[in-house]
Amino acid sequence: MWHITKRELYNNLNSLRFALTTVLLLGLMVTNAVRHIREHPKRVQKYHNAVTESMNRLTAIAETGLYSLAQRGPGILYKKPSPLHFCAEGEEPLLPDRVDTFYNRNGRRFWRLAYPDANINMTNVGPDVSQIDWTFIIGYILSLIALIFTFDAISSEREHGTLRLTLANAIPRHTVLIGKFLGALISTTIPFMLAALVNLLILSSASVVHLNTQAWGRIGIIFCIALLYTCLFLALGLLVSARVQRSAVSLVILLLTWVTFVVFMPSTLAALASSFSSSMAYYEYEERYGQSHTELRKTWRISWRESKDEEVLRIRGEWHTEMAAGEERLRGEYLTFKVAQVQRARAITSISPAALLQHLLEAFAGTGLDRHQQFIENVQRYAREYREFVVDVDRGDPESLHIMGVREGLSQKPVNPEAVPKFEDTLNIGKDFNTAATELLLLSLFVVVLLAGAYLAFVRVEI
């Protein structure tokens, strides 16, 4: 078997396609690295400035007392840019990079989370192209290369008659197949590895990009996924090559399959799925699902009186907290509704291996829609923490009336700004595995099925 692998390898290494592959991949990876070095510091700088500003604001508010802390909220919360942006762009410019907290500046209405809409770039009149990230390089280019390396693996040997010669030796057929598979795998991996290493070398030698241990671990996982994805196309190539008599026909079949599944399937299916889901503006959603505020308004009328009466204060406080909570819940649900529509459309595209790869890479690079949902969850958890903090501080003051939502009902003591919980967006690799598990399994399933298919096809073929 090793003999066959070695022979395949030597054959491939000397071929034109190997040279072209290496040049192409190197060019792409260098472009990718250069762009990342150019763009990433800007993103990080923007994030840091925004976070510092937000923190300063929070400290300033904390110094004015517990009530303003409770009423104005923690300010704008920002999404941390992923250091692995170069692996998967994940349509990041389209996704909002923050969650706002709204409060009524003049009135006494309490803060609530408000989710900005996806920002469509209406101002850019330039041509629309996808960025060169690893998703593009692996998804489109590497898969095509895998097919180019395997389309003639069996059919050309059969055409030349060398296959018969090989099998005349006492070698079982599956050994030949595995040898060919390994040979092709190694010869596609070498240029990819080379290009990826050059890419990482450029990135890590640049002082502006810092990759920590977790990031390197994620890159390792992405490498494994890339290998799995390459295996899928190698298996497909071997399968078709074993079934078809002539290598030219084999390539045409493979190319058309590739174009259909990799290039067109994701967008066609997504368009198909998205055209069947009805969209709703927020006010329509509010009309349909929002609770009626009539009852709350009735109680509000009582509390309208400027009274220091504890009962009135309690009702007014309830009104404020209820209003904020109700609206926040509704806005959250509306966001979930919108994202769920997109997720459904994305799930349908999973038939295409390229879409699968994109989702997986986005999940592990910490970009894209899944990551955005994680960020939203982080924000919501933090919002709960923040509200609990206010309650706790208030509880710690024996003089307070413990009425949330009104100035008179809260503790009047100064708050230690250090103690206020600060928001930090974190990435959790365990969660990423969870979201990616189905897709990972699906990809593995595809690989196994195609490998089994290739095996069966090759065992049964007449030579």
Place this chain on the structure above:
Amino acid sequence: MFLTLIRRELLDNLMTFRFAAAVVIMLLLVVANTVVLIKDYELRLADYNTAVKTHRQELREINKTYSDGMLGVWGAMILDRPPNPLSIFNTGLDKRLGNKIKVSHTFVPTIWDANKYEADNAYFNILTSIDIVLIFQGILSLLALTFAYDAIAGEYEHGTLRLVLSNSIGRGYVLVAKYIGAMVCLLVPLLMSLLLALILLTTSTTVSLDTDDFLRIGGIVFTSFIYLSLFYLIGMFISAITRRTSTALILSLFVWAFLVLVYPNMILTAVDTVPRTDTKTAAYNQIKQVWEELERKREQFLRNDPIPGESWSLGLDFSLSFDDNPSRLVYHTDIAGALETIDEKSEPLVPHAQNLFRFLGPLTVSTAERVWLIRKPAFEEIYVQPANRGRILLKFSPAGLYDAATEAWAGTDFNGTRDFFIAAQRYRQAIVNYFHDEKIFASRQWFAADQGAVDWDILPQFSFQRSDIGINAKRALPDLFLLLTMNVLLFIAIFLVFIKSEV
């Protein structure tokens, strides 16, 4: 002999598996996508129709005075951009750019002032979209190459080339025969899928195409044909110089991957063509200065008028409309009034208010014109120039040329989309002229509706027609000519290589 050659080529190609596969794949993809695209277009058209209706209704119901219609936030005078039915072929900028624009005498409307309807789920833009031209761009080129790679190398390998040339026929004729034979074969899937798409289009009740549209589609088909021919010639050229089918195949695949897939994406990743926002602040400050000058003049006017105090509200219930958005280069301020009734106490103030608006209206218009002189070059520099730079870079690839040319035919390119906004500018000018002519600024109805609300129907009405086919053709022709030139050059190159080669 020439005809025999063509016939042979035709039969050779038609009988192959690749031809059958090409037809099936093309039909499947084009039909599936056309159905989706038509549905998408219908949705957008429905959105547009609802928007036109609501905007019309809101303008008439909410805005009782002229100033309210020009400056109000709710139900102001809004123009809607209709979706282009040919965006099914090439989406271009049709879906991306804003589709509603406010008309006001305070600013000249541009693409960058437009907004979008709220109802769409913006998150769907995460998913990649597709159009018919994209399918042609990817698959037709690939097909052309798979037909071409063995055109010369294959015959050379099998020795049939020697046989053919032993007859008394010129080498040029052999090449032309091959070219014609293959192109006829390649036209079959192209035309079949296009015809199916057209059948779907014409059976749809909402998509209405006129003669010009069919001519534009004809332009798209012609461009597709040239594009196809270019890739066939590229394949043939590779086939002629390598003289081995396997090498030719690999090489043409890489060429395809580079030209169609890699180059367009790579060049725009490598060269920064994002809008240059750093020049914004300077332009914004200039704009602000111009408006502040107006504010100063207004204050001076208010100081000098007989009414005591410098309040812009003159004691009447006016509101100050104020817009300040540095990222959009917007800054304007004006006084609006929507008085339902005027009581006797305020009645003496009315002539003063009329005086104020007689002074302020034309001043605001001229200020808007001055600001336009700042905004126009600023937008050029910030958005248009980087975009054009990107477009020129894309034109080094035939795929980019093809995309640009079909976009121009469909009218979804930058110029085509801008036509609407130019029409909006013209409409604004018509409204302003009407105001001048009818002395609306100085009229009572500018700020008060006590003597009846404004009849919005007597104002000039907006209508927008897409540019006619001649202009589309004019915009598409440069790219088309470039494609044609490439074709001719490649053919000459192939001819030269083939003439000199030993058989």
